[in-house]
Amino acid sequence: MKKLPHGMAPVALVLVPLVLMHCSCAPTAWMVATFWPPKDVPAQYRPPPGKKILVFVDDMLHPVSYEPIKGELSRRLGEQLVQHKIAAEIVAYERLADLVAATPNFNLLPVSEVGQKLGADIVLYVQVDKFALKDASTDELWRGEFQVTVRMVDVLKGRLWPKGSRAGHLVPAVTTPPSTESSETYADQLTRILAAKTADRVAKLFYKHKAPHEGAWQK
Numbered sequence: 001m002k003k004l005p006h007g008m009a010p011v012a013l014v015l016v017p018l019v020l021m022h023c024s025c026a027p028t029a030w031m032v033a034t035f036w037p038p039k040d041v042p043a044q045y046r047p048p049p050g051k052k053i054l055v056f057v058d059d060m061l062h063p064v065s066y067e068p069i070k071g072e073l074s075r076r077l078g079e080q081l082v083q084h085k086i087a088a089e090i091v092a093y094e095r096l097a098d099l100v101a102a103t104p105n106f107n108l109l110p111v112s113e114v115g116q117k118l119g120a121d122i123v124l125y126v127q128v129d130k131f132a133l134k135d136a137s138t139d140e141l142w143r144g145e146f147q148v149t150v151r152m153v154d155v156l157k158g159r160l161w162p163k164g165s166r167a168g169h170l171v172p173a174v175t176t177p178p179s180t181e182s183s184e185t186y187a188d189q190l191t192r193i194l195a196a197k198t199a200d201r202v203a204k205l206f207y208k209h210k211a212p213h214e215g216a217w218q219k
Contacts, residue, residue, distance in 0.1 A: 038210040044169070045161040046086075047122055047152055053078075054089040054120035056096065057148075059128040060107050066133055066187060068148070070096070073126065073194035079126070080203035091118045115155035122160065123153045126202065127168065128136060133190055134176065142186060144176035146194040150202055170203065174198050 047053075055077050057070040064070065071093045078090035095118055100106050115123040127149045135141040151168035152160040162169050172199040175188060183189070 019145050020040055032088040038212055041204070041209055042213045043207050045152065045159060047206065049085070049090045050117065051121040052091065053081055054091040054096065054115050055093070055126065056082070056111065056114060056122045056123050057126045057128065059131070062117065062128050062130060064128060064131045066131070066191055066218070069191050069195060070128075070190070072191055073148075073198055075196050076199035077126070077202055080199055081206070084203060085121075085205045086203070086206045111153050112158065113153045115128065115153065118157060123155060124202075125151050125153060125168070129170075131194075133187055140180070142176075142179040142181055142190060143199060144190045144194050145173055146175075146198050147171065147173035148198060148202070150205070169204075170199050171198070174201065 036167045055074045057074050059070060063214070074093040074096070078087070078093070080086040083091055096114075099117060103109070109117075111125050112187050117123075118156050128147075129149055130145060130147040133142060135143040149169075149170050151162065151165075174194055176193060179186075188190040
């Protein structure tokens with residue numbers, strides 16, 4: 001195989017990926033995997049193992065327009081916590097919903113007390129900051145957006161994480177492309193998408209995982 005002239009190798013390493021970016025072919029994926037392999041992302045916090053966790057999705061400050069999002073996020077996040085061995089057991093969302101319905105002035109209860117009443121060791125408190133299914137400027141165009149802030153609280157010892165922020169850890173917002181879908185079930189479909197993506201982002205705060213390298217090009 002003929003060698004490249006001296007000094008051309010670095011240029012080739014730049015030009016080849018640029019050319020491959022413009023073709024939908026297998027070499028593109030190969031180049032991305034070779035030159036920009038996924039990176040390891042450490043957990044931002046590892047809670048004590050073997051604990052029973054309550055996922056408490058709270059919209060008191062920013063009431064949601066579609067109530068099912070809270071149960072959907074709670075269930076999906078709980079599944080991820082068990083799957084990745086962050087929690088030994090999860091308090092069922094239905095038990096929290098029953099407690100809310102049966103408790104006057106529920107919103108005045110401290111997060112730790114809510115956890116104690118439901119037999120949890122730790123509460124993963126998920127505060128809804130923004131939730132939308134439609135573009136407010138049109139009310140016809142679907143454009144999903146979901147943003148939350150999270151913190152972990154031991155029901156006996158108090159705040160576990162994050163220590164330096166009173167509000168908690170802000171999770172980057174999840175958004176969906178605009179759509180003019182007319183299906184009667186689209187609100188439910190969009191809710192499931194937003195819940196699944198948000199659950200994934202929140203759960204990854206608590207376990208080591210792989211993420212695309214910043215330099216990687218993705219189609």
